[in-house]
Amino acid sequence: MQNSDLNRREFVKITAAAGAALALPAAGQNGVAQAPAPSSSKMIGIQVGAISFVDEGTEKVLDILQERACVNTLFLAVFTYGRGIAGRQIPGYPLPDHGKQEYDLKYHGGNFATPHPKYYKNTVIQPEHAPDHGNLDILAEVLPAAKKRGMKVICWMEDVFRTDLPNIEKVQEKDLYGRNMETLCVNNPNYLNFFTGLVEDFASSYDIDGIMWGSERQGALSDSLGATHDTPPIDPGNVTCFCEFCMKKAKERGINPDRAKQGFLELEKFVRAARSGKRPSDGYYVQFWRILLRYPEIAAWEMSFTDSLRETYAALYKTVKNVKPEVPVGWHIWHNTSFNPIYRAEQDWQELSKYSDFIKVVMYNNCGGERFALYVDNIGSTLYGDLTKQQLTDFTNEVMGYKESSYKQLPSTGLPADYVYSETRRALEGIAGTKTQIWSGLDIDIPTEPGNSKRTPQSVKDAVVAAFRAGAPGIILSRKYSEMRLANLGGAGDAIRELKLSS
Numbered sequence: 001m002q003n004s005d006l007n008r009r010e011f012v013k014i015t016a017a018a019g020a021a022l023a024l025p026a027a028g029q030n031g032v033a034q035a036p037a038p039s040s041s042k043m044i045g046i047q048v049g050a051i052s053f054v055d056e057g058t059e060k061v062l063d064i065l066q067e068r069a070c071v072n073t074l075f076l077a078v079f080t081y082g083r084g085i086a087g088r089q090i091p092g093y094p095l096p097d098h099g100k101q102e103y104d105l106k107y108h109g110g111n112f113a114t115p116h117p118k119y120y121k122n123t124v125i126q127p128e129h130a131p132d133h134g135n136l137d138i139l140a141e142v143l144p145a146a147k148k149r150g151m152k153v154i155c156w157m158e159d160v161f162r163t164d165l166p167n168i169e170k171v172q173e174k175d176l177y178g179r180n181m182e183t184l185c186v187n188n189p190n191y192l193n194f195f196t197g198l199v200e201d202f203a204s205s206y207d208i209d210g211i212m213w214g215s216e217r218q219g220a221l222s223d224s225l226g227a228t229h230d231t232p233p234i235d236p237g238n239v240t241c242f243c244e245f246c247m248k249k250a251k252e253r254g255i256n257p258d259r260a261k262q263g264f265l266e267l268e269k270f271v272r273a274a275r276s277g278k279r280p281s282d283g284y285y286v287q288f289w290r291i292l293l294r295y296p297e298i299a300a301w302e303m304s305f306t307d308s309l310r311e312t313y314a315a316l317y318k319t320v321k322n323v324k325p326e327v328p329v330g331w332h333i334w335h336n337t338s339f340n341p342i343y344r345a346e347q348d349w350q351e352l353s354k355y356s357d358f359i360k361v362v363m364y365n366n367c368g369g370e371r372f373a374l375y376v377d378n379i380g381s382t383l384y385g386d387l388t389k390q391q392l393t394d395f396t397n398e399v400m401g402y403k404e405s406s407y408k409q410l411p412s413t414g415l416p417a418d419y420v421y422s423e424t425r426r427a428l429e430g431i432a433g434t435k436t437q438i439w440s441g442l443d444i445d446i447p448t449e450p451g452n453s454k455r456t457p458q459s460v461k462d463a464v465v466a467a468f469r470a471g472a473p474g475i476i477l478s479r480k481y482s483e484m485r486l487a488n489l490g491g492a493g494d495a496i497r498e499l500k501l502s503s
């Protein structure tokens with residue numbers, strides 16, 4: 001690993017540039033700015049959903065977050081239909097030691113604040129108030145309580161939808177065979193218009209301190225190869241998107257959609273054969289290159305998706321800035337950036353900095369070991385079918401700049417805190433010279449399978465220390481307070497007090 005010894009001069013340069021961009025000063029009661037508390041020099045954030053405030057009481061949750069983890073910024077899950085950032089613990093995993101001790105099996109999701117219809121006129125997606133907590137508007141509930149304490153509230157949302165929503169089929173992606181998928185198409189105007197409406201609604205209707213949006217997806221090439229830690233990986237026949245909007249966009253970019261489809265059909269055959277253990281006569285790696293060289297359109301299709309997602313970021317950024325220029329806007333970047341080199345290549349921090357006040361880079365080190373091994377399982381059964389799992393682990397460590405690790409032990413050990421340090425450094429170096437801040441995304445009790453690495457207060461503390469020692473101007477404790485154990489949350493506070501980042 002590089003940079004295990006911090007170059008002091010570089011450290012000062014990076015942290016000064018990052019700190020100047022987004023100071024997030026604390027506003028006191030009655031709107032009078034207070035002298036910033038020592039903790040305000042670093043952004044100490046946590047992702048939290050509406051259910052926790054409902055279950056435990058708003059003031060009590062804020063007390064716990066401040067006392068246990070010195071939190072000064074809430075990333076409030078205001079829009080999602082998914083369970084990763086909202087709702088209680090995912091059914092089947094142990095409930096934490098706070099909140100209601102039962103699973104919310106009827107979780108629905110939606111907009112946990114109050115959607116104002118005038119912002120959603122140019123989309124067929126209905127702006128649905130999440131029915132989970134009656135008429136509760138979580139922003140109206142939490143904003144005043146947080147502001148009284150000088151805490152910031154950043155609206156946190158992702159592009160995860162249900163399949164039973166009105167009109168949703170008109171916005172869903174089409175796979176290689178024209179079948180609807182659960183994911184929505186980034187090139188469908190209804191998608192963009194929904195999210196620009198949503199962020200305009202939040203920025204206009206509430207006195208918020210920022211917007212963070214995330215989309216955990218990649219293009220069809222990576223998806224076809226199974227270049228991800230997701231289980232099971234996407235079926236190579238289900239890669240996306242081949243809807244009318246994507247075909248039109250491809251043509252405008254000079255990509256022949258029919259050639260792209262043919263290429264993905266060839267890739268589908270390759271992946272199916274590889275997963276059933278049928279080795280091509282020249283080996284998996286060579287055969288893949290034979291297809292890619294014959295059909296470069298499959299790489300162009302991948303980049304077309306990436307550019308479309310970037311255009312979404314840029315449009316959301318512009319929309320918020322038009323309403324309230326002072327509201328910071330940034331993105332949650334998926335954990336796959338730690339594993340899949342193709343996806344990492346697509347996360348070009350300099351390019352993203354043009355429309356990002358901050359970027360949350362996911363570097364969850366506890367569940368990271370399990371996820372690394374899953375990535376190796378997935379891609380090791382296609383592109384790298386000729387490598388052993390350990391060889392592929394070594395290769396990934398080398399090209400991604402990580403320390404040696406054992407494929408067999410990764411799930412039970414997790415990734416070391418040093419990974420958080422090197423990932424934070426890498427992101428800071430990548431963003432250097434821009435005004436964009438890097439906030440390290442750290443996991444506390446994201447569920448792992450039985451027998452696999454579990455968080456301890458010490459391992460949380462080590463991760464937080466590593467992020468700040470690397471020069472991060474902020475951290476985001478993830479994925480949601482409702483899955484975190486209090487003692488482990490306390491590990492974050494221990495680190496922050498030890499580093500004297502809080503009074």
Ligand SMILES: [Zn+2]
Nearest residue numbers: 185241243246
């Ligand atoms: Zn499409």
